[in-house]
Amino acid sequence: MSRDNLEGVRQARELRSLQKRRAVESAIESLRERGETITFKAIATLAGVSRQYLYNNFKDAISEFRDNDRATTLKIDGVTVPSRTPEESRHVEALLRNKIERLKKDLGAVRQENARLKLALEKERGKSEHFRQNWINARTRGS
Numbered sequence: 001m002s003r004d005n006l007e008g009v010r011q012a013r014e015l016r017s018l019q020k021r022r023a024v025e026s027a028i029e030s031l032r033e034r035g036e037t038i039t040f041k042a043i044a045t046l047a048g049v050s051r052q053y054l055y056n057n058f059k060d061a062i063s064e065f066r067d068n069d070r071a072t073t074l075k076i077d078g079v080t081v082p083s084r085t086p087e088e089s090r091h092v093e094a095l096l097r098n099k100i101e102r103l104k105k106d107l108g109a110v111r112q113e114n115a116r117l118k119l120a121l122e123k124e125r126g127k128s129e130h131f132r133q134n135w136i137n138a139r140t141r142g143s
Contacts, residue, residue, distance in 0.1 A: 023048060040055065
């Protein structure tokens with residue numbers, strides 16, 4: 001390879017590296033402007049680079065952004081909660097949906113038991129009223 005070819009290859013590599021760096025910086029800025037959580041995956045997807053490239057070249061900077069994001073909190077319905085990545089939010093949502101389903105089943109079982117107990121109570125009240133009437137009748141006959 002001639003010296004000119006090597007210089008052309010070097011320049012092309014530097015240009016590609018500069019384009020990747022600018023794409024990463026643009027992706028980070030875009031995520032920050034939209035208020036989204038900064039993750040390696042989100043940046044890699046948005047910038048069109050591999051996560052390995054980010055770990056090799058931007059690990060400290062992205063880690064600092066992530067740590068700052070995790071230190072922030074949100075106020076939801078008057079409750080302060082930590083910020084979460086979209087993946088963490090989906091995980092929490094799935095856990096909550098499962099819990100809601102379990103609670104619905106439990107509530108159904110409790111309602112059935114409550115109905116059974118109300119029926120048993122009414123039966124006992126009927127028996128009690130029957131015995132009370134018998135007692136009243138026995139007292140009035142004996143007087």
